Amino acid sequence: MKLIMAVIQDNDAGRLMEALSRKKFGLTRLASTGGFLRSGNTTLMIGVEDERVEELLGIIEKTCKPRKKIVTPLPAGPADAYVPYPVEVTVGGATLFILDVERFVKV
Amino acid sequence: MKLIMAVIQDNDAGRLMEALSRKKFGLTRLASTGGFLRSGNTTLMIGVEDERVEELLGIIEKTCKPRKKIVTPLPAGPADAYVPYPVEVTVGGATLFILDVERFVKV
Amino acid sequence: MKLIMAVIQDNDAGRLMEALSRKKFGLTRLASTGGFLRSGNTTLMIGVEDERVEELLGIIEKTCKPRKKIVTPLPAGPADAYVPYPVEVTVGGATLFILDVERFVKV
Numbered sequence: 490m491k492l493i494m495a496v497i498q499d500n501d502a503g504r505l506m507e508a509l510s511r512k513k514f515g516l517t518r519l520a521s522t523g524g525f526l527r528s529g530n531t532t533l534m535i536g537v538e539d540e541r542v543e544e545l546l547g548i549i550e551k552t553c554k555p556r557k558k559i560v561t562p563l564p565a566g567p568a569d570a571y572v573p574y575p576v577e578v579t580v581g582g583a584t585l586f587i588l589d590v591e592r593f594v595k596v
Numbered sequence: 597m598k599l600i601m602a603v604i605q606d607n608d609a610g611r612l613m614e615a616l617s618r619k620k621f622g623l624t625r626l627a628s629t630g631g632f633l634r635s636g637n638t639t640l641m642i643g644v645e646d647e648r649v650e651e652l653l654g655i656i657e658k659t660c661k662p663r664k665k666i667v668t669p670l671p672a673g674p675a676d677a678y679v680p681y682p683v684e685v686t687v688g689g690a691t692l693f694i695l696d697v698e699r700f701v702k703v
Numbered sequence: 704m705k706l707i708m709a710v711i712q713d714n715d716a717g718r719l720m721e722a723l724s725r726k727k728f729g730l731t732r733l734a735s736t737g738g739f740l741r742s743g744n745t746t747l748m749i750g751v752e753d754e755r756v757e758e759l760l761g762i763i764e765k766t767c768k769p770r771k772k773i774v775t776p777l778p779a780g781p782a783d784a785y786v787p788y789p790v791e792v793t794v795g796g797a798t799l800f801i802l803d804v805e806r807f808v809k810v
């Protein structure tokens with residue numbers, strides 16, 4: 490059994506949790522902020538049998554892989570003083586710590 | 597030294613934390629949601645000496661073991677259109693990951 | 704690679720996170736309450752290469768070491784019935800669990 494501490498972007502959290510629960514992976518979501526990724530991250534604690542680790546990593550890579558996105562920033566000042574233009578940003582990414590579980594207990 | 601990541605129901609959190617602190621177990625409570633158990637869970641991070649693991653598991657089992665409970669749901673529609681009746685639900689349960697601590701430091 | 708779960712006081716969190724990011728340590732902050740330290744704690748999850756563990760511990764010790772502080776409590780009752788006087792309290796402290804990371808993955 491492994492315990493994976495996965496730090497992902499808030500934006501990807503909903504889709505990843507849905508994908509993982511469809512495949513019956515057990516997880517819980519911890520409230521987290523700052524750090525490994527740009528602001529707005531989520532830490533998932535995922536328990537996984539040794540033989541399903543690669544399958545799990547595949548789902549995380551597919552769902553969270555960094556990608557370009559065009560966003561139009563909101564004007565920071567008066568609307569007529571500044572016309573915002575679209576910019577390309579990178580979203581996604583994941584930082585995973587895979588820990589060995591010495592013992593797994595369900596009550 | 598072991599570090600136990602324990603996912604329990606919110607409902608059991610207060611009683612378990614009280615029972616553990618009475619026995620001088622060190623713990624901290626992480627905000628968590630969804631996943632391993634029905635909605636409304638809490639993750640406790642508990643540090644424990646190797647020789648007290650069984651004692652700790654005994655307390656968690658006693659406090660969090662799944663049990664039946666009769667609840668009367670609130671009416672979902674207009675009160676006169678629907679008379680709610682009591683239903684039996686299962687509450688409690690715990691999912692525990694026991695990790696080996698390579699080194700424990702107190703500052 | 705090690706994963707360090709560090710429980711520190713809320714008061715020290717800002718200064719520690721700043722000191723660690725200046726030295727390029729990767730971390731995320733988990734919302735946590737109660738337990739190992741007096742009320743108001745923060746749990747940091749810090750990933751660190753084996754060869755930088757001592758450097759990291761040095762920073763945490765320097766930033767979070769317990770120290771005396773003089774505080775003047777707010778009056779608990781009517782102001783004229785009770786004149787609060789300054790008291791010395793101990794702040795700071797940290798509890799660290801160092802875990803071995805079996806595998807570290809960045810997506």
Ligand code: NI
Pocket residue numbers: 490491539589590
């Ligand atoms: Ni295993």
Ligand code: NI
Pocket residue numbers: 597598646696697
């Ligand atoms: Ni040990």
Ligand code: NI
Pocket residue numbers: 704705753803804
């Ligand atoms: Ni290592």
